[in-house]
Amino acid sequence: MGLSSDIGFLVLSSALLGVCTHVWLNRFEPVAPTKVLSVLLAASATILLLHNLSFAPSFLTIFTSYAAYLLSLTLSLVIYRLSPLHPLAKYPGPPIATLTDFWGAWQFWNGHQHTVTKALRDRYGPIIRVAPNKLSIVDVDIVSFVLSTTGLPKGQSYDTRQDPNAPGNLFVLKGKEHAARRRLWTRGMNPESLKEYEGILRARVSQLVDRLGEVSTGGALDIATWLGYSSFDFTGDMAFGGVGYELMKAGSDEHSIWDVILNSNRTGAVLGHMPWATKLFILIPGFFTDLLKLRKMGIQFATARLKKGSTVKDLWHHLADDANLEKTKPSFGNVVADGAFTIVEGSDTSTTVLTAFFYYMLQHPEYMREVQAEIDGVYARGGDAFDELKNAANVPFLTA
Numbered sequence: 001m002g003l004s005s006d007i008g009f010l011v012l013s014s015a016l017l018g019v020c021t022h023v024w025l026n027r028f029e030p031v032a033p034t035k036v037l038s039v040l041l042a043a044s045a046t047i048l049l050l051h052n053l054s055f056a057p058s059f060l061t062i063f064t065s066y067a068a069y070l071l072s073l074t075l076s077l078v079i080y081r082l083s084p085l086h087p088l089a090k091y092p093g094p095p096i097a098t099l100t101d102f103w104g105a106w107q108f109w110n111g112h113q114h115t116v117t118k119a120l121r122d123r124y125g126p127i128i129r130v131a132p133n134k135l136s137i138v139d140v141d142i143v144s145f146v147l148s149t150t151g152l153p154k155g156q157s158y159d160t161r162q163d164p165n166a167p168g169n170l171f172v173l174k175g176k177e178h179a180a181r182r183r184l185w186t187r188g189m190n191p192e193s194l195k196e197y198e199g200i201l202r203a204r205v206s207q208l209v210d211r212l213g214e215v216s217t218g219g220a221l222d223i224a225t226w227l228g229y230s231s232f233d234f235t236g237d238m239a240f241g242g243v244g245y246e247l248m249k250a251g252s253d254e255h256s257i258w259d260v261i262l263n264s265n266r267t268g269a270v271l272g273h274m275p276w277a278t279k280l281f282i283l284i285p286g287f288f289t290d291l292l293k294l295r296k297m298g299i300q301f302a303t304a305r306l307k308k309g310s311t312v313k314d315l316w317h318h319l320a321d322d323a324n325l326e327k328t329k330p331s332f333g334n335v336v337a338d339g340a341f342t343i344v345e346g347s348d349t350s351t352t353v354l355t356a357f358f359y360y361m362l363q364h365p366e367y368m369r370e371v372q373a374e375i376d377g378v379y380a381r382g383g384d385a386f387d388e389l390k391n392a393a394n395v396p397f398l399t400a
Contacts, residue, residue: 014065018072093129105273157272169341188318204234235346264290298340
């Protein structure tokens with residue numbers, strides 16, 4: 001065999017090995033980095049073995065073989081994701097999104113995901129392909145199917161919101177574990193329990209109104225910040241019987257609690273676009289600092305709750321099964337995980353929704369005037385906004 005044909009054989013073999021690697025990865029979809037690394041090392045060893053069996057091993061031929069391997073692996077991946085052979089090929093979306101998960105992660109990191117997704121939906125319709133193996137769907141008719149107990153299983157993106165060194169919370173659990181934990185949550189969120197939390201909400205809403213009146217000077221007011229303070233204070237009361245920070249009273253977040261919450265959520269959301277990379281990022285020192293701070297915060301809140309007890313049946317009462325309704329009492333770690341999850345998601349979600357409401361009211365003053373008139377017609381100034389006789393049915397425009 002001549003030198004040129006020998007090199008050609010090595011390059012062709014390396015290229016075929018790249019295609020075979022892609023076929024194996026696509027078939028078995030390994031998640032653990034060790035498995036992926038093992039496959040790549042096996043491919044590397046095979047290339048070296050081919051060179052040892054050849055008549056012209058050299059740095060140039062080895063480099064060329066590795067380049068051919070990586071190029072063929074990449075091309076095989078690109079061609080497959082763009083081809084009609086892919087299971088999601090029939091769904092429209094930007095070509096760059098079909099090629100890499102990094103596109104979606106970049107859009108979220110820059111804060112453009114919502115506007116980009118809206119533009120794509122306006123162009124392509126309710127179902128769009130936003131990643132190689134992910135669809136974004138807006139269809140009210142399939143919500144119950146997707147979210148029901150017999151609906152679709154949770155994807156890998158849920159795992160990115162979990163502290164890897166702590167017990168799983170309700171958000172990430174699946175199957176029987178999720179069902180068992182959900183029983184506790186159902187007791188904590190049933191009508192009787194919500195009635196128990198109403199007094200807490202009443203006190204915090206009144207405090208928010210009073211504090212806004214005190215800090216308002218007729219100029220600009222960052223209402224989103226104050227909504228965040230009130231949401232955190234209320235959620236802390238509801239979940240742990242109070243956590244002691246009292247952000248509304250202080251009028252500031254000197255412990256940077258919201259920075260921890262927002263940074264942790266941002267990290268989880270970005271990794272949610274590429275969950276396969278989570279176990280690699282864990283190896284980076286400091287990458288999950290805010291997640292670790294959240295766990296520490298949860299332990300602090302839980303320890304304080306156990307020490308002081310509670311005068312009301314807060315969420316901890318139900319998650320910890322203080323009523324002894326379960327055959328096996330939940331572990332301290334599980335309750336801490338769910339309690340911390342409540343603080344984060346309850347505060348952040350409530351703040352986001354309320355901020356969006358006020359933003360759109362200010363953007364559309366004609367609607368704001370209509371809402372104001374509707375509320376004033378039902379609730380007299382200085383009256384009880386929690387009057388059960390004046391429920392949502394009396395404010396149809398506000399609750400539409």
